[in-house]
Amino acid sequence: MIDTLSTYLGYDFVRNALMAGSLAALLGAVVGYFVIIRNVAFAAHALSHIGFAGAAAAALLGLYPLQGMLLFTIGAGAFMGISGDKLNRSDMAIGMVLSLSLGLGALFLSFYRGYAGEAQAILFGDILGVSFGQVVEMAVLSVLCFAGLAFFARRLLFASVQPDLAEARGLSLAGLAVAFMVILAIAVSLASQVVGVLLTFALVIAPAGIALRLCRTFWSGMIVSILLGLVVVWAGILLACLTDRPPTFWITALFFVLYLAVEGYVRFFTRADR
């Protein structure tokens, strides 16, 4: 097995996959942390579906799928940020946009040949098909996002934890929301490169969600979230190589098992001191 693994690690496509996966996992874990404490998981999920429409429209516009996806998600993210929490937490509004996006995606895809293959790649991810050029693109985008977050993370955290007090202390909730949603849009688009738009939940929500069930401080939660994201993505890609089954399956399955384990642990073992 070790031999097989080292053979695979010699292949460019596996190395590219590991790099792309790491970038998406890292950004997803950090951004996802704020998604959970801001309570906008469903909005994040919808963003990825809007990304599907974007990726499908990209071919029609003569763009790469990632470019189309970024265009649509950043636009939608900024709009969500401006329209405020009421909309971002409205299940009905988000659900309607989400389904419209999938419908639009289906419409755009119907315009070109190779319909099924393209749809499959966008919806379920094609991490083993990522080129080195795409990895570089993803790295640039990740650096931009981290730079942005490093700039205003403190304010974002305050506004996420206690918005009313933050507003009273002079923070602009709308400004922070827009900035955050744009970064979220990029994170979601990167995650879709790995697991596909339908499953970005796995990379953007799952690690932080699990970490926040366990960790009592900001930094411990953040670090656990990052570690979970990275380890699961690496394991998923390597298991995919060994078993010849899609990495998307392994990544989501590993997160699910982790989730069950953590829920079980929280329910049965931490009751006493709670």
Added chain:
Amino acid sequence: MTAALQISDLTISLGGNAILSGVNATIDEGEFIGVFGPNGAGKTTLVRCIIGTLPPTRGSIEVLGLPPGKSARQIGYMPQGHAGFDSTALSARALVEAACYGDQWGIPWTSKKSKQEVDRVLEVTDASHYAERPFSVLSGGERQRVILAQALLGDPRILVLDEPLASLDPKNQALLIECVARVKRLTQTTVLFVAHDMNPLMHVMDRVLYLAGGHGALGKVDDVVTSASLSKLYGFEIEVVRLENRVFVVSAEGNVTESECFHHDHD
């Protein structure tokens, strides 16, 4: 000396309805003001105007001599009701740390200075001994004290508390009031304390601001909370009953309007 709060001819309309009209009040620094009035009287509306998140329709508010919003750093605010955090294990201390120096840029490191500040506010609110526990497992009274701790960060000169006593039992009400009174005593902070029952606050309040019928009356309890003055405010007959140092505001039909048993009459 500038007043802590100068409200002149304040009118606020929301959705076409005048919620408050022509409210005047001058509150001095270091005063403890109880703010009362029935549901929908505009207490929260007034509070939002003071903290600068709602612009007045007419008239003006000055906070420490500045327009609201310009004095943001001087204000500690405790909103009515608050977000859950029920699905996270974040500790009470983590939530207070997140709010500490939260108006600065950069990465949320917890510096020595901010750790000391967090310790201080948790101490003042008597929350240190449970601060490491997840916020989600705390009782209502414990949670309120954590939210109060957040409002106390940075030693604000004005403390605006919107119904901090809601859903607390008498013992926890007394605990929270004692915390606020202690802060006021130690730092000469001006306090605006919104509540429904004035009895537990009687011994700490300097004056009351009573809102009803879109108008406001500011003064000593004995001057404002009288049958004559409240009837004028409400626009219908109100009776104030005193019972062994306790005050009950009763409408003429005999329904208790504002009292300890928390029964509100809208009609």
